[in-house]
Amino acid sequence: MGVRYIGAEVQRMEDPKLITGHGRYVDDIVFDGMLHAAFLRSSQAHAKIHSIDASKASALSGVKRVFTLADLGPNYERRMNQLYPAPVIEQNKTQYPLAKDEVCYVGEAIAVVVADSRAIAEDALALIVVDYETLPAVIDVRTALEDGAQLAHSDATSNLMGKMRSKFGDIKDAFSKADHVFSAGFMQHRGGCHSMETRGVIARDDPWGDGLTLWTSAQSPYLIRRALANWLGEPEERIRVIAPDVGGGFGPKAGFYPEEIVIPLVARIMECPVKWIEDRQEHFISTTTQRDQYWDLEVACASDGKILGLKGKVTHENGAYIPYGILLPNSSLTPLPGAYSIPAIDVGLDIVFTNTVPNSPVRGAGRPCGIYAVERMVQVVSRRLGIDPAIVRRRNFVRPEQMPYETGAKLRGGDPVIYDSGDYEALLDKALELSDYNSFKARQTEARKEGRYLGIGISSCIEDTGMGPYEGTTVRVEASGKIVVKTGAASQGQGHHTMISMIVAENLGVTPEDIIFESADTGKFPHGIGAIGSRIAANVAPSAFDAASKVREKALKLAAEILETAEADLDIEAGIVRVNGAPDVSISLGELAIKLTPPSSTRVPKGFDPILEATSFEGSSGSPIASGTNVAEVEVDIGTGEVKVLRYSVAHDCGVMINPTIVHGQIVGGVVHGIGNALFERMIYDDQGQPLTMNYGEYLLPLASEMPRIDVAHIETPSPLNSLGVKGAGEGGTIPAAAAIIAAIENALEEFSVEIDYYPVDPQYLTGLLEASVAS
Amino acid sequence: MPDYRNINVVVNGVKHELDVETRTSLGDFLRQEIKLTGTHLGCEHGVCGACTVLLDGEAVRSCLMLAVQANGHEITTVEGLAEEDGSLHPLQEAFWKHHGLQCGFCTPGMLTSLAAYLGDNPEPNERDLREAISGNICRCTGYQSIVDAALDAAKKMRGE
Numbered sequence: 001m002g003v004r005y006i007g008a009e010v011q012r013m014e015d016p017k018l019i020t021g022h023g024r025y026v027d028d029i030v031f032d033g034m035l036h037a038a039f040l041r042s043s044q045a046h047a048k049i050h051s052i053d054a055s056k057a058s059a060l061s062g063v064k065r066v067f068t069l070a071d072l073g074p075n076y077e078r079r080m081n082q083l084y085p086a087p088v089i090e091q092n093k094t095q096y097p098l099a100k101d102e103v104c105y106v107g108e109a110i111a112v113v114v115a116d117s118r119a120i121a122e123d124a125l126a127l128i129v130v131d132y133e134t135l136p137a138v139i140d141v142r143t144a145l146e147d148g149a150q151l152a153h154s155d156a157t158s159n160l161m162g163k164m165r166s167k168f169g170d171i172k173d174a175f176s177k178a179d180h181v182f183s184a185g186f187m188q189h190r191g192g193c194h195s196m197e198t199r200g201v202i203a204r205d206d207p208w209g210d211g212l213t214l215w216t217s218a219q220s221p222y223l224i225r226r227a228l229a230n231w232l233g234e235p236e237e238r239i240r241v242i243a244p245d246v247g248g249g250f251g252p253k254a255g256f257y258p259e260e261i262v263i264p265l266v267a268r269i270m271e272c273p274v275k276w277i278e279d280r281q282e283h284f285i286s287t288t289t290q291r292d293q294y295w296d297l298e299v300a301c302a303s304d305g306k307i308l309g310l311k312g313k314v315t316h317e318n319g320a321y322i323p324y325g326i327l328l329p330n331s332s333l334t335p336l337p338g339a340y341s342i343p344a345i346d347v348g349l350d351i352v353f354t355n356t357v358p359n360s361p362v363r364g365a366g367r368p369c370g371i372y373a374v375e376r377m378v379q380v381v382s383r384r385l386g387i388d389p390a391i392v393r394r395r396n397f398v399r400p401e402q403m404p405y406e407t408g409a410k411l412r413g414g415d416p417v418i419y420d421s422g423d424y425e426a427l428l429d430k431a432l433e434l435s436d437y438n439s440f441k442a443r444q445t446e447a448r449k450e451g452r453y454l455g456i457g458i459s460s461c462i463e464d465t466g467m468g469p470y471e472g473t474t475v476r477v478e479a480s481g482k483i484v485v486k487t488g489a490a491s492q493g494q495g496h497h498t499m500i501s502m503i504v505a506e507n508l509g510v511t512p513e514d515i516i517f518e519s520a521d522t523g524k525f526p527h528g529i530g531a532i533g534s535r536i537a538a539n540v541a542p543s544a545f546d547a548a549s550k551v552r553e554k555a556l557k558l559a560a561e562i563l564e565t566a567e568a569d570l571d572i573e574a575g576i577v578r579v580n581g582a583p584d585v586s587i588s589l590g591e592l593a594i595k596l597t598p599p600s601s602t603r604v605p606k607g608f609d610p611i612l613e614a615t616s617f618e619g620s621s622g623s624p625i626a627s628g629t630n631v632a633e634v635e636v637d638i639g640t641g642e643v644k645v646l647r648y649s650v651a652h653d654c655g656v657m658i659n660p661t662i663v664h665g666q667i668v669g670g671v672v673h674g675i676g677n678a679l680f681e682r683m684i685y686d687d688q689g690q691p692l693t694m695n696y697g698e699y700l701l702p703l704a705s706e707m708p709r710i711d712v713a714h715i716e717t718p719s720p721l722n723s724l725g726v727k728g729a730g731e732g733g734t735i736p737a738a739a740a741i742i743a744a745i746e747n748a749l750e751e752f753s754v755e756i757d758y759y760p761v762d763p764q765y766l767t768g769l770l771e772a773s774v775a776s
Numbered sequence: 777m778p779d780y781r782n783i784n785v786v787v788n789g790v791k792h793e794l795d796v797e798t799r800t801s802l803g804d805f806l807r808q809e810i811k812l813t814g815t816h817l818g819c820e821h822g823v824c825g826a827c828t829v830l831l832d833g834e835a836v837r838s839c840l841m842l843a844v845q846a847n848g849h850e851i852t853t854v855e856g857l858a859e860e861d862g863s864l865h866p867l868q869e870a871f872w873k874h875h876g877l878q879c880g881f882c883t884p885g886m887l888t889s890l891a892a893y894l895g896d897n898p899e900p901n902e903r904d905l906r907e908a909i910s911g912n913i914c915r916c917t918g919y920q921s922i923v924d925a926a927l928d929a930a931k932k933m934r935g936e
Contacts, residue, residue: 015880018883019883022814023881028807195881196824196826196881197818197879247879248915249804280820669916670918695823695915696824701913704905707906
């Protein structure tokens with residue numbers, strides 16, 4: 001075996017181009033004769049459209065054409081298809097690529113202008129006249145299911161999209177034998193995508209040549225190809241979808257958007273490439289977000305804090321349409337019971353339409369919500385019984401000897417949720433140690449003498465990662481000796497190029513620099529799934545490892561014949577196969593590749609297939625379960641309601657780490673996203689459905705100045721579900737963060753008996769709670 | 777009717793004289809006219825900082841400034857940070873070493889903002905640096921690795 005790369009802190013292969021300004025994001029791609037598009041979007045949350053007059057816009061100099069739905073062609077006056085059909089969906093509302101006669105949220109695309117420049121296209125938008133008949137809008141998800149509620153869609157029977165339920169164990173028995181039953185209600189709001197690169201699409205149609213090609217800022221290019229091919233009724237092979245460098249995704253770029261239909265059709269009609277780049281204002285109103293969930297839960301427990309059962313109800317806001325099946329609500333329920341052995345659970349969830357931007361997963365999808373709910377109830381038990389929250393956790397954790405532990409819940413595909421491996425108490429211990437938990441009381445008392453309110457909060461989590469079915473890899477040695485590695489896995493900054501190159505390099509006896517990496521291009525690899533649900537490492541790492549192993553095997557077999565020695569006596573180092581003990585007897589991988597791709601009138605060596613290449617779709621045989629505990633220490637200013645995060649400690653277990661530097665970056669970035677959810681990010685609508693937070697002065701993202709240093713420690717419990725023992729790491733920072741911060745705020749304000757029933761916890765809300773507490 | 781003005785600018789040491797539409801932002805001008813796409817437009821309302829470039833050495837938001845306002849000035853973009861022989865700026869080296877970027881979209885603005893800041897304050901501590909980049913939004917890294925990179929680069933630039 002040559003140099004070990006797996007587990008090493010290898011600097012990223014992606015970085016040289018990105019730090020010198022040579023990345024290629026969608027907006028950096030330019031074609032001769034390319035036109036530019038801008039979308040007219042609904043200014044109404046809910047309205048009938050009686051007419052659209054684009055005559056003035058069409059007449060503007062530099063405007064090539066204005067398209068409404070009817071202008072796309074008679075075959076295309078159809079709603080988009082459901083990406084993830086599910087029996088739960090009672091009313092399958094998907095949108096038209098451009099609105100037909102009804103708009104159901106502010107931001108819904110109505111028309112598109114194609115012009116010589118984006119600026120001219122935007123000028124023309126202002127000249128389009130839409131005759132709207134405003135309809136009542138449904139905004140508050142809590143009243144949307146009441147009798148007589150207004151309807152978010154005029155042809156709907158109600159605002160209920162569907163109902164789900166996670167139910168296992170004997171819930172009646174759990175509650176009947178409990179020493180205590182406590183209840184809590186809380187609202188969870190998770191904001192939008194806010195990748196620093198907005199969405200964007202370029203389409204070019206070449207019917208006599210390459211067919212239709214899309215460059216799109218996306219997480220799932222193969223899903224887009226299939227959805228577009230299905231919708232157009234055309235073969236997938238004639239559609240190529242490329243995700244070039246993508247400036248962050250975080251979930252909302254994982255779907256299929258109306259613009260990914262409209263821009264290709266417009267490019268086809270105009271017979272030239274067309275580019276659309278979402279501007280930031282559009283991002284707020286047209287890129288899917290993750291919004292409100294209202295939870296009402298009851299927990300049954302024994303006097304020692306052992307939790308016996310959890311039941312309740314969730315109202316989940318869906319937005320106006322269903323772009324993404326039930327992935328988001330479903331992933332809110334499947335994490336129950338979290339890191340704990342809770343024998344009985346019965347939680348129902350109503351999915352409700354509103355006249356707001358359609359909802360889709362944002363980093364962690366529903367997992368941060370499900371975990372928040374469990375952690376919240378642990379916090380409630382701890383406070384009501386006066387038992388230290390660390391001790392309540394110890395008394396409830398699923399223990400290593402219980403692994404594999406079947407919770408009773410089901411994954412979306414119907415498979416049981418099984419915790420494969422992990423040591424949750426060890427993670428708690430590590431996080432407590434990192435955070436100096438034992439000396440916190442002294443810090444708190446000392447600070448209190450100075451009139452400062454310090455608090456500490458704990459949150460533990462599990463995360464189902466690496467969902468199947470696969471993310472394949474091809475490894476091929478070319479004549480130059482360079483190794484071509486291709487995969488369907490798309491990256492939005494996670495470092496797949498580096499991670500996969502490390503695995504292949506180690507296995508094949510080359511350096512990562514010898515690898516030519518191609519990904520996220522449907523023209524380069526037959527099929528892929530997408531970068532969602534922390535699934536890439538646990539799927540692509542095993543396939544890259546396996547494909548490289550197969551190439552190694554083939555190379556050694558051929559080399560053994562050529563060098564007239566036994567395979568066992570051979571090793572590969574720096575791309576050269578050598579005989580152990582006789583280093584001068586050697587042949588390079590490139591030479592072996594040439595033997596398998598010989599010139600005309602020669603033969604491929606007997607017993608070998610041509611090409612020194614292998615493809616593998618090996619992945620994980622189930623969902624590897626990552627886990628972690630976070631501890632947040634905060635200071636609350638009781639005068640202003642400001643919350644400062646002073647210290648943040650993470651103990652995390654994502655199995656074997658391929659590149660610890662990359663894992664560290666994922667965890668820290670994920671935590672900060674979670675802190676943003678807990679304290680800052682809120683997409684606000686008024687009661688007419690008008691968005692009120694449309695820029696980064698109004699919608700607050702976490703900034704460097706507000707973020708603490710985050711200390712991270714790792715435990716590596718290898719997953720038994722794949723060949724490398726890896727688990728996903730992309731969302732494990734975000735999932736537990738809000739619960740830790742909010743528990744810490746409550747702890748800081750213990751003497752005021754404040755109970756937080758809502759996040760993001762903004763200063764107005766907190767001062768309101770404090771005032772109410774003082775008044776009572 | 778579109779209104780054009782003739783401007784002279786020096787971008788990364790190269791002189792350009794050309795007619796620009798008066799409403800064109802400096803960011804669009806650099807990307808579309810000078811074909812330097814390393815400068816990224818993240819919010820186009822002056823908050824995210826991705827589009828930051830150096831104007832006569834000062835960090836400015838190229839989305840909030842018109843190209844015509846740059847007439848007669850020298851601009852440095854991310855493409856101009858490395859030496860002519862390709863050797864990286866200490867900040868670029870440090871970003872690479874410390875994993876100071878993930879998707880890379882905010883990176884050009886981070887690098888240019890910090891290049892200007894370290895020029896003014898060569899001995900920053902962590903808090904200073906967090907304030908210095910508080911006008912640059914990064915959705916990926918959580919900022920910590922950027923701060924670590926900047927501390928390291930500052931040290932190198934001081935010759936330590």
